Amino acid sequence: MEQHATRVGEHSRGLRREIRCPLGRSRGRGRVRRGQGRVRTQARTQARSRGLRGVALVVAAAALALGLAPAEAVPAALSTASGLSGAATGPGSRADAASIPTGACALGGPERGGTYEGLPTPAGFARSQGTVKALTLFIDFPDAPAWSNSPSDRFAEFFPAATRYFDRSSYGKLAYRPTPHLRWIRMARPFAGYRIRRGTGFDPGSRFGYGALSREIVNAVDASVDFAAYDVINVLASPDAGPEATDDVLSVTFSGGMGTPLETGDGVRFGNVSFIWSRQTGPSPFRVLNHETAHSFGLPDLYLGREDATRAPTGHWDLMDEGWGPSNDFLGWHKWKMGWLDAGQVDCAGLPGGSDHTLTPTGRDGGTKIVVVPTSPSSALVVEARENGELDQAVCRPGVLVYRVDTRTDSGDGPVRVADATPGSQGCYLHDVNVDADLSDATHQVGDTYQDARSGIGVAVTEQRADGDWRVRVTRP
Numbered sequence: 001m002e003q004h005a006t007r008v009g010e011h012s013r014g015l016r017r018e019i020r021c022p023l024g025r026s027r028g029r030g031r032v033r034r035g036q037g038r039v040r041t042q043a044r045t046q047a048r049s050r051g052l053r054g055v056a057l058v059v060a061a062a063a064l065a066l067g068l069a070p071a072e073a074v075p076a077a078l079s080t081a082s083g084l085s086g087a088a089t090g091p092g093s094r095a096d097a098a099s100i101p102t103g104a105c106a107l108g109g110p111e112r113g114g115t116y117e118g119l120p121t122p123a124g125f126a127r128s129q130g131t132v133k134a135l136t137l138f139i140d141f142p143d144a145p146a147w148s149n150s151p152s153d154r155f156a157e158f159f160p161a162a163t164r165y166f167d168r169s170s171y172g173k174l175a176y177r178p179t180p181h182l183r184w185i186r187m188a189r190p191f192a193g194y195r196i197r198r199g200t201g202f203d204p205g206s207r208f209g210y211g212a213l214s215r216e217i218v219n220a221v222d223a224s225v226d227f228a229a230y231d232v233i234n235v236l237a238s239p240d241a242g243p244e245a246t247d248d249v250l251s252v253t254f255s256g257g258m259g260t261p262l263e264t265g266d267g268v269r270f271g272n273v274s275f276i277w278s279r280q281t282g283p284s285p286f287r288v289l290n291h292e293t294a295h296s297f298g299l300p301d302l303y304l305g306r307e308d309a310t311r312a313p314t315g316h317w318d319l320m321d322e323g324w325g326p327s328n329d330f331l332g333w334h335k336w337k338m339g340w341l342d343a344g345q346v347d348c349a350g351l352p353g354g355s356d357h358t359l360t361p362t363g364r365d366g367g368t369k370i371v372v373v374p375t376s377p378s379s380a381l382v383v384e385a386r387e388n389g390e391l392d393q394a395v396c397r398p399g400v401l402v403y404r405v406d407t408r409t410d411s412g413d414g415p416v417r418v419a420d421a422t423p424g425s426q427g428c429y430l431h432d433v434n435v436d437a438d439l440s441d442a443t444h445q446v447g448d449t450y451q452d453a454r455s456g457i458g459v460a461v462t463e464q465r466a467d468g469d470w471r472v473r474v475t476r477p
């Protein structure tokens with residue numbers, strides 16, 4: 001994992017800055033050389049896919065500038081972030097308190113102002129339910145002018161598909177409304193003049209990087225755009241700017257409690273902003289925007305950001321791990337975190353003994369979606385049912401998925417890990433390198449029992465009913 005410390009001014013002392021990268025990487029048969037954006041695949045899949053995977057780039061910018069390890073900066077980040085985010089409205093506003101998950105299974109954790117798995121999502125992230133207004137801007141460069149593409153064409157690469165994805169995934173709870181500002185904003189310098197790389201940070205005082213880009217963008221539209229009217233911002237770059245997505249994934253989101261340190265003329269920060277570069281391959285390339293936007297909703301990256309990481313913690317079971325290839329839905333835990341599940345759709349198995357639960361597969365409306373079995377104040381086993389569907393096109397073994405959520409594990413370090421019901425098999429989805437094959441058959445079937453060695457908790461799949469729902473029995477000491 002590469003970390004790029006950016007110089008930050010005195011005003012941003014103690015802030016934990018997160019750079020959320022894009023996604024997509026070939027797993028299973030593929031291997032990514034992290035930080036260089038290169039994919040190495042074995043011969044069988046080499047020719048057909050060069051999808052790659054992003055790297056979690058969590059930059060505790062101020063901490064690094066001070067020479068501190070990120071963990072050492074936590075208290076400062078907590079206190080400073082809350083102080084700075086209080087004044088901001090517009091981008092960075094949060095959902096109503098009534099929609100925030102509560103109860104014994106709503107794991108908290110060491111909130112540090114950045115994305116994490118804990119509940120509720122900290123202040124400063126965008127609301128993730130109701131109507132979410134997304135200002136959508138378009139930029140091009142003198143050396144990559146959008147001659148042949150109109151802003152409408154670029155917009156159409158993502159919408160209405162991305163909106164429909166959120167509508168379906170949220171069971172109608174999230175109405176994502178992108179408002180395009182239909183003109184190309186020409187940047188002053190050629191693309192290379194901004195030194196945009198994977199991991200480039202946001203320093204509002206710098207001549208380079210996202211701070212420089214964003215200053216130009218804000219200056220270009222501030223008079224005609226009311227930034228305070230939007231929850232999130234998308235910046236769609238001309239697809240000819242920068243490297244091909246198959247060579248290097250640059251898309252990034254600057255989200256969280258402090259947004260970015262750049263203020264607009266409307267008195268709100270230029271925050272919860274995603275920059276989308278180039279084009280992904282595959283049948284649903286628009287999902288890069290859903291992945292990036294989900295960072296503005298507070299979700300962390302699930303893939304491992306370490307240079308030497310070769311395996312997927314959650315595989316194609318969540319968009320925050322794998323976003324290339326066939327469509328995949330979010331895990332139920334993420335749906336709960338984003339406010340898309342009603343309280344009655346979450347079973348909390350917190351007491352000793354046995355309990356029986358009926359799970360309706362994620363892709364269907366209604367029913368219980370997850371059983372949460374807490375194992376500590378900051379960790380839990382989560383159980384859900386998955387089947388093939390509109391958003392879950394790579395499910396080749398419908399069944400019951402068991403995974404561990406740990407709110408103390410940072411983005412990029414594997415805060416969610418799926419328990420593989422068939423650890424010795426190569427998987428059942430073998431024909432797309434963008435799908436982690438090993439975990440594609442991770443689901444448990446009727447008669448299977450997952451036994452957690454650490455906690456002694458057992459999850460037995462007892463029945464699949466005629467209507468498609470799954471019955472599970474949870475036992476805990």
Ligand SMILES: [Zn+2]
Binds near residue numbers: 023054291
């Ligand atoms: Zn990401």
